[in-house]
Amino acid sequence: MRNLALAALLLAASATRADSRWQFHDSFWMSLHQTLIDDATRQTPRDLSSWTAGERAAWNESVAEYRAAGGHGDITFTAPMTATTEGIAAAPDNAADVADTLPLAKALRRVAPVYRAHGWASDEKVNRFFIAYASALVREEGEALVQRHEAVYHATWPKRFLVYVTPSAGPFGAYTFTGALGTITTMASREEGYQGFRSLEMLLHESSHAIVYPNRGPVADAIDRAAKAHGVTAPRNLWHAILFATSGELTRQLLNDRGVTTFVPSSTEMFTKVWPMFRDPIAKYWVPYLNGEGTLDQAIDKIVVAMTAPAQ
Numbered sequence: 001m002r003n004l005a006l007a008a009l010l011l012a013a014s015a016t017r018a019d020s021r022w023q024f025h026d027s028f029w030m031s032l033h034q035t036l037i038d039d040a041t042r043q044t045p046r047d048l049s050s051w052t053a054g055e056r057a058a059w060n061e062s063v064a065e066y067r068a069a070g071g072h073g074d075i076t077f078t079a080p081m082t083a084t085t086e087g088i089a090a091a092p093d094n095a096a097d098v099a100d101t102l103p104l105a106k107a108l109r110r111v112a113p114v115y116r117a118h119g120w121a122s123d124e125k126v127n128r129f130f131i132a133y134a135s136a137l138v139r140e141e142g143e144a145l146v147q148r149h150e151a152v153y154h155a156t157w158p159k160r161f162l163v164y165v166t167p168s169a170g171p172f173g174a175y176t177f178t179g180a181l182g183t184i185t186t187m188a189s190r191e192e193g194y195q196g197f198r199s200l201e202m203l204l205h206e207s208s209h210a211i212v213y214p215n216r217g218p219v220a221d222a223i224d225r226a227a228k229a230h231g232v233t234a235p236r237n238l239w240h241a242i243l244f245a246t247s248g249e250l251t252r253q254l255l256n257d258r259g260v261t262t263f264v265p266s267s268t269e270m271f272t273k274v275w276p277m278f279r280d281p282i283a284k285y286w287v288p289y290l291n292g293e294g295t296l297d298q299a300i301d302k303i304v305v306a307m308t309a310p311a312q
């Protein structure tokens with residue numbers, strides 16, 4: 001019975017997927033592009049021992065081209081990578097080839113047969129499964145969460161996001177940028193931190209990057225005003241901690257209302273492992289604001305004061 005209900009939900013999701021604000025894509029070329037970005041930046045090289053010498057040589061040549069084009073560190077936002085992402089996104093998901101104008105067209109074409117032989121079938125299965133549950137979640141509850149986010153951020157959500165679900169998606173498992181085609185989010189289907197109910201939280205988080213910026217907009221302005229008013233330096237990454245906290249807490253509350261009582265948001269993990277300095281100020285001053293207490297400016301002012309107060 002339970003399985004039948006799930007099957008019906010997934011079928012309904014695939015029928016109405018195009019109506020959602022989030023338009024999901026499972027693309028061979030985008031998955032290959034992200035896999036090459038991953039290989040160009042990863043610490044430990046992929047195990048290619050079962051491949052032929054020719055396949056290995058071709059793959060390594062393409063990875064070297066990605067490395068040369070992207071440079072060091074997080075290369076996802078470099079011009080050759082985003083131009084290639086946009087070029088792939090401009091074509092249908094099942095396109096037979098990539099356009100000559102893509103900066104990395106040659107590197108992609110060289111290893112397309114290798115990826116078809118060695119990774120794609122498995123990756124596609126994972127991508128499709130991810131899209132099935134993530135699209136069902138945003139179709140059911142995405143709009144309710146958008147309304148709450150809009151009220152928190154005093155900003156209007158874009159009408160459309162292109163979401164490419166790929167085996168990997170940069171060093172953090174997802175990233176978002178806005179270009180000629182609008183906002184494109186790439187999200188990793190194989191990363192545990194994005195799977196299941198986390199996909200709902202993280203799709204809202206990634207979409208938030210299209211309306212909340214580090215240097216402008218209501219959140220950045222409020223941080224700037226508070227820092228100036230108190231003569232302190234604004235806490236680094238506070239704007240991003242606010243994004244994590246907001247999507248995490250609003251998703252947790254929504255799921256809790258729907259009987260999912262054990263959901264641990266990604267933000268909880270962030271504030272435990274990566275950014276412990278934000279945990280208490282956010283819990284004390286931001287979560288009450290999410291629940292309707294005071295204004296955005298007041299909440300941010302209190303956080304900035306708490307985080308910059310001299311030690312006693």
Ligand SMILES: [Zn+2]
Nearest residue numbers: 205209240243
């Ligand atoms: Zn983010």
